[in-house]
Amino acid sequence: MKRRFVLAATAAAVLIAGGATTAVAVNTGGPGSPQSDARTSAQLAATAGAQGAAADGGREDREAGESGDAGRVAGAKSDAAQAAVAALRAVPGTVTEIELDEERGALVWEADVLGRDGAWHDLTLDPLTTRVLRSHTDRDTSGAHGQDRVRAALHGTTVDAASAARAVGQGRGTVTSVDFEDDHGAKAVWEVETVTRDGKEHTYLVDPRTAAVSTAPADDRDDHDGSADDHDGADD
Template structure:
């Protein structure tokens, strides 16, 4: 009987200790997330999967899409055709720049400092007819990727900007997040006018 009481006591103690450790670990995760948010001015996604939640949280830094594009072009001169806030855990802006000779580079920019982390030539040979048409449309455009990002910033935090060929009409396609909800916009190459992208509703 005494042996059963001792085992029960030890089990209870182990469970109590495990509960304390789990609570402490959860406290540390929350503190780390809060500290990260305070340090970067960013929204941090929760560490749980809630399939009923249609709100989008994204970690952004202090550097806007327009600033990331400007930094990338200063480092690798050419024409910016897209900028995307990488969400695979690397936490960087990826800006695609096409040089005058047609070569394409992916330039990574730190979202907190705006520092260029590196540039790599894209060796994929996927320059198809659509890509060529989009680049040709840019030659006469009055709105570049940076200006499109600035125009759409009134709608929320820009997380992605790129060219989109919709039924022969090339526009800038811009994704934003505001109050946890994602928005999709088109920005005209000529006028810079921002309209909601109804095709993706």
């Protein structure tokens, strides 16, 4: 039988961090021995501490991101209603979506307008002055039946994009997007997204006939992608 030699003397180090004390001991005990159990406990405690620190760091990153969202919104100066009105001055018709977005690192308002000329118009507006920076007209008639569907859904409505933004923007945060959804259950609605001062996003539904505001169901908030390219129900 070979004898077990002690190659290192027992040492202890105590680290105090965040009110917790962790002791690490060097020993030669085998698996199942008191020394081994103590070493395993210390390793688990150290791992838990590292995971806690990582979680704290992730939470701080999320909070910083939320603060950044609020800061970007504050830098827009103009609101969604003003941007929608400006888009209609440039292209007569109906604004079906207005969204605050970033383009090449710069903040802009992007608007979709179903024009009186029967075409979709994509506009980019300055968030400070609401001046139209760029405009693109899609005269592809392949999606004409999609336009007809949107027009049918809009028929008889009395609440436009600007009005929907004003209805939600009273005490519910800063409106970052207004989107006409004609496939929202049995009736069409305006889907309005906001950002509050704490950087949190919220989604509301506005009745296009009465301007009544309700909170969007969780599933609708998760499924909505806010893509301006979809032209709010127009077929691709």
